[in-house]
Structure formats: C-alpha cells, structure tokens
Amino acid sequence: MLHNVATLVDAAIGQSAAATPPDAEKLQVCPVVRKLFMLLHGSYGNLFLSKFSTGEKDAQGRDKGIRAAMKVWESKLSRFPAEVIETAAGRLTAEHDEFPPNLPQFEKLCEAAVPRKTYAEEAGLPRLPAPVPAPAAAVSFDLRNDGKDWARRLLARHDAGEVLRPIQLRFACEALGIKGETA
Helix, strand or coil: CHHHHHHHHHHHHHHHHHHCCHHHCCCCCCHHHHHHHHHHHHHHCHHHHCCCCCCCECCCCCEHHHHHHHHHHHHHHCCCCHHHHHHHHHCHHHHCCCCCCCHHHHHHHHHHHCCCCCHHHHHCCCCCCCCCCCCCCCCCCCCCCCCCHHHHHHHHHHHCCCCCCHHHHHHHHHHHCCCCCCC
16 A cells, blocks of 8 residues: 555656656646645644655755645545535544644545435436425314314314414324314
8 A cells, every 4th residue: 555655656746747847847736735735734833744744855945745745635635526625624623623634534524524415316316306285175173073173173273363382283283184284
C-alpha cells in the first residue's frame, strides 16, 4: 500500500512537471483541495502542515512534502463532489477539535456527508406520482349502537364548536374510518 502511494505521488508530480516548463511550474492542485489545506492550516496551524513538511523546497519555494500530500489528498478525494468535501470540512471542528485529521479520517467524514440514495434511485426505478388524497367521507352522527357512538358524539360536539383535545379527535376519526381528518 505504501509503495502504491509513493508511486502515485511520484507519477503525479512527474506528470505536472512534464506538463509545465520548470520555470512556470505551479501548484497544480484542484481549488477544493487548496481551500481544504488552507482551512486545515488556519484551524490547526503548523500542527497540520508539520505532518507533511520535509523542508525540501521546489523552485517556487514551496515545500515538496506538502505539495506531495496535496496531490495524494486530491487523488483520494477526487471521488467526492466539491459540495461533499466542503460539508465534511465544515464538520471538522466538531469531530476533531484538538488534532487535525489524517486522510483516512477525513475520507470517513466525506463518506458520512455523501447524500444517500433511496432503493428506487439506486435501482433506477421510475419515481411514482404523489398519491391523490381521497375525498372526505361523509359521517353520519346518528347513533347506531355499534360501539362507535362515543366517536360520533365527540365529532358532533366538535362540529357544534366545542374545543376538544387533539387526541380525542384523532381517536374518534380513526374509530369511524376517517383517519387523519377532522370533521
């Protein structure tokens, strides 16, 4: 694993060096990762940057270790959209208040910030239309001696203007089959 990361960094730095002339060499890292490193440096100070600093400078005076770390973070975080990375960065101080996170810890924050898909979205199923509400059922308040007269009396009192508790109305409506509606 470590060999793969070292190879990845060498390849990334080699590609950026080959793509630009040595005198015009710039830090070719996506803006999101640059902002992330600035945020981490601003939040944790040199405690964050000292993890990666080698002391070896490039032609522009930038630390090669930090540059390599930015490339590695960029390649590992490239699977997340910019919004997810920004959301995870916003959660940093709550999760890691004393010490800066390492890359695997930050990846876990990003994974937690990824919006979840429903089963239908993952399976590619079409979205169903919203249900159409059923028309209100007419309820007779005439007593029928069927065990639900108490509910009819409550709804009749409510219709007459008496203020009843919401739970009374709910139970009366459920008993009479007019679930979720009030008279």
